Each structure stands twice: as C-alpha cells, then as structure tokens.
Amino acid sequence: MSHEGIRLVSAEQARREDETNRELPRDAKEPVKVRVHKTEGTGLEIDWKDGHHSSWSFAWLRQACPCATCHDEREKSGRKPGEPKPQPQILLPMYQAPPRPNVVAPVGRYALSFEWNDGHKSGIYSWDYLRRHCGCEECRAKSE
Ligand SMILES: [Zn+2]
Numbered sequence: 194m195s196h197e198g199i200r201l202v203s204a205e206q207a208r209r210e211d212e213t214n215r216e217l218p219r220d221a222k223e224p225v226k227v228r229v230h231k232t233e234g235t236g237l238e239i240d241w242k243d244g245h246h247s248s249w250s251f252a253w254l255r256q257a258c259p260c261a262t263c264h265d266e267r268e269k270s271g272r273k274p275g276e277p278k279p280q281p282q283i284l285l286p287m288y289q290a291p292p293r294p295n296v297v298a299p300v301g302r303y304a305l306s307f308e309w310n311d312g313h314k315s316g317i318y319s320w321d322y323l324r325r326h327c328g329c330e331e332c333r334a335k336s337e
C-alpha cells in the first residue's frame with residue numbers, strides 16, 4: 194500500500210523548517226567584530242565567536258529586510274530573503290540608487306538596525322537572523 198499523497202509537507206519543506214527551527218550554538222551568533230563598510234558602499238562583515246566569517250552586500254541586506262511588511266511581501270511573491278524583486282519591463286527604467294544605509298545602529302546586544310537610503314528603516318537584523326543567512330559561499334552552497 195502506498196502512503197504517497199498523505200504527507201502534506203514535502204521533504205524539502207520539512208528540511209527547511211527544521212533548519213529555521215534549529216537553535217544556533219551560542220558562539221555562532223555572537224559577533225566578535227562587526228564592520229559596516231558604509232563609505233565604500235560594499236556591505237557588512239561579521240567575525241563570529243566560533244571563528245566563522247560572514248559578509249553580505251547592502252543590496253542583499255535591503256532585500257532581506259526582516260520587518261513584517263517586507264517579510265509578508267516576500268512570502269506572497271515566494272522570494273527568499275535577499276532575492277531581488279523582479280524588475281518590471283519598462284523601456285526607460287527610472288534610475289534607482291543602489292541600496293546603502295544612511296545609519297546603522299546597534300539594537301541592544303542582539304541586533305543591528307539599518308536606516309536605508311530609500312527611507313525604509315523598520316528592519317531589525319538580529320545576529321541570529323544574519324548568521325542563519327550567512328552570505329559566504331560555504332553557507333550559501335549548503336542552503337541551496
Ligand atoms: Zn522592511
């Protein structure tokens with residue numbers, strides 16, 4: 194007898210949920226060094242206590258904004274954090290300045306807040322969130 198069709202959650206989805214629910218080790222989400230390359234406009238780098246090094250571009254961070262509005266918008270369009278919105282096909286697209294933060298400020302001891310050059314500033318990027326979405330090649334390969 195086949196049990197196919199009974200499972201509502203695909204194996205892939207279940208694996209993903211496991212990943213997000215898994216508690217990260219303490220040292221994996223404790224930053225030792227945080228560098229925001231605001232002037233260069235390149236992005237954010239963090240050295241973690243467990244020896245791992247992470248970096249993200251500002252464009253990625255802007256698209257991965259964890260605030261409720263951006264999160265819902267991504268859920269609806271099925272985008273992953275950091276995945277850019279599809280560009281509408283128009284002949285003369287309006288120039289958009291690449292995302293850059295005007296202000297980056299620590300939030301307590303657990304997160305960073307970004308005030309972006311497009312005026313958006315409701316995202317709180319926790320160490321946990323950042324580490325789970327580490328942009329290094331090794332971690333990206335694992336999450337693909
Ligand atoms: Zn947002």
Ligand SMILES: [Zn+2]
Nearest residue numbers: 327328329332
């Ligand atoms: Zn990594």
